[in-house]
Amino acid sequence: MALLRSWIDSANTAETPFPLNNLPYGVFSVGEGDLRCGVAIGDRIVDVTGLEAAGVLRADPEADVLDAPAWNDFMELGPAAWARFRAGLTALLAEDAGEAARDAVTTYSVPLARATLHLPFRISEYTDFYAGKHHATNVGTMFRGPENALPPNWLSIPIGYNGRASSVVVSGTPVVRPWGQVKAPDAELPRFAPSARFDFELELGAVVGVPSEGMVSVAQADAMIFGYVLLNDWSARDIQAWEYQPLGPFQAKATATTISPWIVPAAALAPFRRPTPARERDLLPYLREPGPMLYDIALEVALAPDGGGETVIARTNYGEMYYSSAQQLCHHATSGCPMRVGDLLGSGTISGPEKGARGSMLELSWGGKEPVALTGGGERRFLEDGDTVTLRGHAQGAGYRIGFGECTGQLLPAREMPGWAKGETE
């Protein structure tokens, strides 16, 4: 597929993350104005809430679905409506659009640089997976040795656990270093302290746009996915180490989960489909994919100390995963678990086979033992106060890119301990 040309020149470059081929869904505001649904194109945002109200482009002829500052009502309309809307918007923005279309879009659009971006959808529930083989092998090797790196179920199940939807924030939101129970390996008892091994995890998030009750096949699950975001699953490794047996991570993963501000439509990624790797153990039939369901998305992680320049500390690709989001969603529904519009599924940490392709500090510094050097001097075992972590990603087409926008967040110091947590009377 080639670049689709737009009459908005900034959308026609090889570098823009937002050519006409993309049309990602976001929520924005300008100054003190209302939050509105928007679609990015080049260096502008099309105010689709405005286009809907003006009757220029309506997703649903009967009801406004873009008047709430979230894409959930639009998602509820289903895949046929998504495709119609995308075709309508493409026509308004394409090189051959008429004057009326150009006038309407000019009226209802703003420069991206002037906009504040918000969470693009209401997160119904958030599930995180553990579906990258390199990541699971690295972590397992550190904790259990290379012979027992992968748990016995790993090659059969896309392992997942429920996370906390309330913790999901949009790119740019600062993250405060959490307090929690931690226990030193040589200590008998835990203490309550700020996490000293705070980390990021490079992931892709799939946004469920079609609800289900009962089992769904992998093919059905794939069609239920509205789009994808970049996702940073911030993780307190020391809290996790003490809390996670026997029922899994809880507070270690609940401080924050940052997502990129744009949902890239599954339709925009379709030309970049890529198969999951060869299986070392046959999957049970229900999990087998009828076609390639990963995507070739180049990913990178950059770390910048407070006031300093950034170092790219990892480069990898979403195509490294062992299970696709469609397989994860299929497995998620096996028990009859109802899936809902606005559910967010984290892919699991995306690491590649090389050392420079590891998607977490835990792996990059091998549990804190091998510090990572920063370009401007200094090194990191885990994150330090003031560090900014930025995830970036794009699919590379012939002369164009499908980008996600940055997924970034700065780590702020832990808050002061409240008196009651020291045992003082309230």
Place this chain on the structure above:
Amino acid sequence: MALLRSWIDSANTAETPFPLNNLPYGVFSVGEGDLRCGVAIGDRIVDVTGLEAAGVLRADPEADVLDAPAWNDFMELGPAAWARFRAGLTALLAEDAGEAARDAVTTYSVPLARATLHLPFRISEYTDFYAGKHHATNVGTMFRGPENALPPNWLSIPIGYNGRASSVVVSGTPVVRPWGQVKAPDAELPRFAPSARFDFELELGAVVGVPSEGMVSVAQADAMIFGYVLLNDWSARDIQAWEYQPLGPFQAKATATTISPWIVPAAALAPFRRPTPARERDLLPYLREPGPMLYDIALEVALAPDGGGETVIARTNYGEMYYSSAQQLCHHATSGCPMRVGDLLGSGTISGPEKGARGSMLELSWGGKEPVALTGGGERRFLEDGDTVTLRGHAQGAGYRIGFGECTGQLLPAREMPGWAKGETE
């Protein structure tokens, strides 16, 4: 505290679960009518949506909060408004209420027996805990032996994991036996099959009515709890055994979670407060309770085979728990995890020290090894198709009871396996 007398005679008996002292919050409909918010009193439901619309009893003078069929908007008003509303409703229903009050309530109430009950609130997120020491000891003994029964963190942390809010259903909803990946102990590989070890778990659920950002003390957490429900955390033990390492239960707990139709106000339970047991290990200061925060609530579990009479298979008390819901909520927020109105916290399985006080089949049948005899003949290791499990609970006052209504559900056979799950082409 003594029985508060009402002019509705059925509320003045020693047996009714719904005396004037209770006033639990529910959602009901009659015939094909709309869903409305209601409060149970004796054998009637007061239609508080109707009272609000008529201006007889308004929780918020400015806005309708009981017009959506859920108590969330009411909860958003906060504890002072809850207390005012409760006082207002008590005045309308008390023995000395005037004729106008009686007329209004008579107009806006229906017989309980005619009503269909629905989920009383929109569940924002659902968290389940593992905070009963007898339960954790029983389960740990079965899996790891008596010496290692409790995990090392158990006496320090109210262990919890995130569950699936979309799976929560109201009492009376049938539950379909789930499919899932299971692996026999002597098998090398898993297979996809209906769960053969499907179980219930007797729990209490706390409903969060006040949101938080950042840490909250145990006292603050206690004041954030709007009320309590009975909760059955249906569990597929064989799915759980294969999936839960290393990230905890997932599909094993996602089929359904049944709650009783009435949220019993924390205010109604206040006279029944009871301290948590003596600590075997000092808690960290942040988790210490400023006063008694469990409740003396007698609980029972009844099992009835399809078409057969019921056997009470367990009797226990919520006062057996090691951690209170307030402690759980405090711990839940330590990492900065935002808590929201409508969050539901499952207490964890409530088992007592005796064999007949165990809150799950797993414990009652000791992993399937000691079948439980049923009154009408037959026995159970785990649940069979057609079985109905009913949880009941009440706090016993002097001449009155605070009841929850039944929390019941029938297990239906697994659905037929879809062709695609057998590997057939879709």
